[in-house]
Amino acid sequence: MIHFERFKLENGLTVLFHKEASTPMAVVNLLYDVGARDESEEKTGFAHLFEHLMFGGSVNIPDFDGPLQAAGGESNAFTSNDITNYYDVLPAHNLDTALWLESDRMLSLAFTDKSLEVQRNVVIEEFKQRYLNQPYGDVWLELRPLAYTKHPYKWATIGKEIKHIEDAKMSDVKAFFKKHYHPSNCILCIIGNFELDYVKERVHHFFGSIPKAKKSARILPLEPAQDRFKSKTLVRNVPADAFYYAFKMPERKHPGYYFADLLSDIMGREKVSKMYVDLIKKQKLVSEINAYITGSMDEGLFIITGKLNEGKSFAELDKEIWKILAHYKTTLISKKELEQIKIKLRTARAFQDQGLLNRAMNLSFFELLGDANGINEEQEIYQSIHAEDLRTFANHLFAKKNGILLKVKKKKNA
Amino acid sequence: MLNRQVAPKLTPIKSIDFSVPEMYEIHAGIPLYWKNNIANETSKLELHFHAGTTIETPILASLTAGLLISGTKNKSAIQIQHALDAVGAYYDVSVSQEQAVVTLYALNSYLKQAFDIFHEAMTSAIFPEKEVQEICNERQEKLKVQLQKVNVLAQRKIQQVLFEETPYAQVISQGDYATVKRTKLIDFHQKHYLNGLAKVFLVGDLSSEEMHAIKAACADFAGKEYQPSACSFTGKTHIVHEEKTDALQSAIRIGKIMFNKTHPDFIAFSVMNTILGDYFGSRLMSNIREDKGYTYGIGSYMMENTHFGYFMIATEVAKEVREATIQEVKNELERLQTELVPEEELELVKSYLLGQLLKAADGPYAMLDLFSGVELHDMDMSFYNKYIKKIQEIKAEEIREMVCKHLDWKSLSIISVG
Numbered sequence: 001m002i003h004f005e006r007f008k009l010e011n012g013l014t015v016l017f018h019k020e021a022s023t024p025m026a027v028v029n030l031l032y033d034v035g036a037r038d039e040s041e042e043k044t045g046f047a048h049l050f051e052h053l054m055f056g057g058s059v060n061i062p063d064f065d066g067p068l069q070a071a072g073g074e075s076n077a078f079t080s081n082d083i084t085n086y087y088d089v090l091p092a093h094n095l096d097t098a099l100w101l102e103s104d105r106m107l108s109l110a111f112t113d114k115s116l117e118v119q120r121n122v123v124i125e126e127f128k129q130r131y132l133n134q135p136y137g138d139v140w141l142e143l144r145p146l147a148y149t150k151h152p153y154k155w156a157t158i159g160k161e162i163k164h165i166e167d168a169k170m171s172d173v174k175a176f177f178k179k180h181y182h183p184s185n186c187i188l189c190i191i192g193n194f195e196l197d198y199v200k201e202r203v204h205h206f207f208g209s210i211p212k213a214k215k216s217a218r219i220l221p222l223e224p225a226q227d228r229f230k231s232k233t234l235v236r237n238v239p240a241d242a243f244y245y246a247f248k249m250p251e252r253k254h255p256g257y258y259f260a261d262l263l264s265d266i267m268g269r270e271k272v273s274k275m276y277v278d279l280i281k282k283q284k285l286v287s288e289i290n291a292y293i294t295g296s297m298d299e300g301l302f303i304i305t306g307k308l309n310e311g312k313s314f315a316e317l318d319k320e321i322w323k324i325l326a327h328y329k330t331t332l333i334s335k336k337e338l339e340q341i342k343i344k345l346r347t348a349r350a351f352q353d354q355g356l357l358n359r360a361m362n363l364s365f366f367e368l369l370g371d372a373n374g375i376n377e378e379q380e381i382y383q384s385i386h387a388e389d390l391r392t393f394a395n396h397l398f399a400k401k402n403g404i405l406l407k408v409k410k411k412k413n414a
Numbered sequence: 415m416l417n418r419q420v421a422p423k424l425t426p427i428k429s430i431d432f433s434v435p436e437m438y439e440i441h442a443g444i445p446l447y448w449k450n451n452i453a454n455e456t457s458k459l460e461l462h463f464h465a466g467t468t469i470e471t472p473i474l475a476s477l478t479a480g481l482l483i484s485g486t487k488n489k490s491a492i493q494i495q496h497a498l499d500a501v502g503a504y505y506d507v508s509v510s511q512e513q514a515v516v517t518l519y520a521l522n523s524y525l526k527q528a529f530d531i532f533h534e535a536m537t538s539a540i541f542p543e544k545e546v547q548e549i550c551n552e553r554q555e556k557l558k559v560q561l562q563k564v565n566v567l568a569q570r571k572i573q574q575v576l577f578e579e580t581p582y583a584q585v586i587s588q589g590d591y592a593t594v595k596r597t598k599l600i601d602f603h604q605k606h607y608l609n610g611l612a613k614v615f616l617v618g619d620l621s622s623e624e625m626h627a628i629k630a631a632c633a634d635f636a637g638k639e640y641q642p643s644a645c646s647f648t649g650k651t652h653i654v655h656e657e658k659t660d661a662l663q664s665a666i667r668i669g670k671i672m673f674n675k676t677h678p679d680f681i682a683f684s685v686m687n688t689i690l691g692d693y694f695g696s697r698l699m700s701n702i703r704e705d706k707g708y709t710y711g712i713g714s715y716m717m718e719n720t721h722f723g724y725f726m727i728a729t730e731v732a733k734e735v736r737e738a739t740i741q742e743v744k745n746e747l748e749r750l751q752t753e754l755v756p757e758e759e760l761e762l763v764k765s766y767l768l769g770q771l772l773k774a775a776d777g778p779y780a781m782l783d784l785f786s787g788v789e790l791h792d793m794d795m796s797f798y799n800k801y802i803k804k805i806q807e808i809k810a811e812e813i814r815e816m817v818c819k820h821l822d823w824k825s826l827s828i829i830s831v832g
Contacts, residue, residue: 072769121707
């Protein structure tokens with residue numbers, strides 16, 4: 001059980017506080033309710049580029065990292081299609097430094113041309129390093145637009161193309177900040193050996209005077225229901241043919257999300273899953289295979305991915321994949337297997353909760369979902385899932401017309 | 415009224431409390447370290463074996479590690495995995511140059527059971543031919559992917575040149591898989607796992623009986639005492655560029671053989687290394703990423719083995735700025751050799767390092783990792799108190815001296831691929 005307190009400032013900032021008496025460190029986590037899905041289709045990659053700019057100095061403080069490092073701390077951030085999350089970890093007695101820095105960049109950025117120019121280049125190099133200069137690196141740049149036709153999940157967090165990043169202008173940056181970076185669009189979570197009154201007082205001190213702005217309504221294009229199986233083949237300079245089956249799955253708040261998550265754990269289990277045993281061990285069709293979910297806020301993807309062995313065909317694989325999916329549609333997962341997966345989940349969760357930063361991020365994320373206490377209820381949801389639930393769910397999930405297939409074919413003489 | 419331009423007052427870290435785990439002897443020279451009184455129900459067991467890539471060949475070390483629980487006379491790999499899953503345990507095996515580490519993670523009430531499953535699987539492993547073939551296929555496919563990456567190619571190359579003519583230079587190549595025989599794996603396992611235990615680390619609230627039972631069973635892996643032998647390196651420097659036509663970026667590695675914690679310059683050198691390239695505000699990051707925008711990231715690192723260490727600068731940059739980047743690295747080293755680090759920067763790095771050490775000592779898992787870092791060199795936790803004291807006292811002159819003494823540009827090998 002993770003105990004926490006919640007309070008709200010008049011300007012709309014939501015604050016969570018979790019007391020952890022055993023640590024000399026403090027974690028300050030700020031989740032901004034903005035991600036790549038909030039970008040316009042002509043200016044993608046912006047939420048992530050913006051995350052880089054948040055480290056380029058704020059209105060009253062020329063450098064973000066320096067003062068935090070001088071306080072013995074460090075900081076980082078990540079952007080997803082749904083959220084942008086910033087965190088600082090520092091010795092608890094220097095908590096003020098993190099609050100001072102974070103409140104100033106929530107107030108306003110420095111918006112220097114130099115920072116924009118440099119971070120554009122840095123992000124372009126990140127684009128190359130992670131998405132273009134790796135075998136299979138561009139898969140998600142291709143899979144997203146295949147899976148989504150209208151919803152902004154059709155582009156990756158890094159952006160649709162490098163050009164969008166090159167074209168980013170200071171006026172865009174300022175408008176983005178104004179719209180998304182203000183107290184009511186943020187959840188602040190603090191962990192450390194503090195008293196609630198102290199935390200309240202310090203948060204008021206630093207964040208209280210930031211002006212209130214209205215949280216803008218999120219109206220995203222609705223993804224039309226998929227009515228047919230879609231597939232695409234890429235030819236790339238890769239060492240082996242790879243496949244990415246994707247199935248549209250329910251949004252984060254839907255109960256079906258938990259079914260999908262558990263089912264992906266079962267199907268993707270290393271060494272013992274049906275896919276592993278049938279396709280790797282028995283038939284020697286693939287060299288690796290895995291299943292996972294994208295875990296997104298809106299309608300997400302259930303992914304089955306792997307690589308073909310030399311000399312095996314996509315057609316052979318396709319037949320076998322559908323056999324396996326048919327198995328999960330018709331056959332109940334054994335009680336034993338379900339118990340195994342549930343106890344594994346318990347272990348994984350206990351290890352996750354060990355980390356302060358993990359706790360802070362999870363509390364913030366559940367608050368965004370509606371209630372931070374969700375962090376304490378999630379295990380119960382998983383533990384209460386029955387084999388029948390999963391079978392019923394598999395029948396919806398693995399309907400042929402709900403599927404997408406991206407094949408990455410090895411270029412000849414590569 | 416809040417004046418946002420004034421930074422809050424900082425409280426410096428004066429001292430940190432370090433604690434040592436309880437020690438038990440499994441066998442002569444083979445310790446079990448135990449950290450208990452954990453605030454939660456997690457637990458972890460680490461078995462360190464003298465079974466790294468240098469003891470024989472990397473291919474044998476890597477495949478044996480991958481097949482530790484691949485089947486016994488009575489149980490298949492799948493059955494063993496099911497048994498581990500039934501107690502909710504996770505495990506991983508990592509192989510470094512000198513050691514292989516088997517780590518088991520479980521809730522504390524299940525750790526002993528998980529260990530028993532592992533112990534039985536390992537002590538009666540038969541290395542079924544089918545499993546050997548499967549892992550060879552899987553690893554070979556993975557290696558093909560790895561060998562397309564410029565960072566991997568550069569890393570392998572620098573390892574080959576820095577450690578040339580020693581076992582540390584060996585890397586796995588595609589052809590190695592064809593040479594693998596089941597009997598060689600059995601032999602490797604017999605010598606370096608069943609008789610190769612170096613030490614055990616245990617974290618978790620187990621009962622004393624459970625701990626003692628684990629300790630007793632670990633004796634089955636004990637052999638004679640072993641220390642990697644010291645080797646001498648050629649010290650030759652190499653400057654190599656490998657062209658990869660389809661690459662969008664070049665990977666750069668700049669490095670040399672260096673010392674480890676046992677050397678009197680180690681702490682001063684680490685402070686210098688932090689300034690140079692080991693934190694977000696470092697000289698290399700500030701210049702090459704934050705000023706020039708050449709890269710997503712650049713860093714410098716110190717790695718340690720039993721008898722030596724090595725120093726490495728690593729980055730991936732836009733192909734057209736490869737030469738410019740190497741020149742900037744050279745400039746940064748020269749600046750550190752000729753100019754004193756400004757007081758403010760040095761103070762910042764000192765506070766940063768102390769804060770990071772406080773974090774590195776936070777909680778039983780972190781504390782045991784710190785302990786493991788000194789135990790490898792037969793040192794004790796007093797090293798960290800020395801570290802704190804040295805950080806507090808070090809002057810800019812000594813930072814300059816470290817760069818002059820140890821990082822002469824001509825002594826560095828430079829590899830680039832892309």
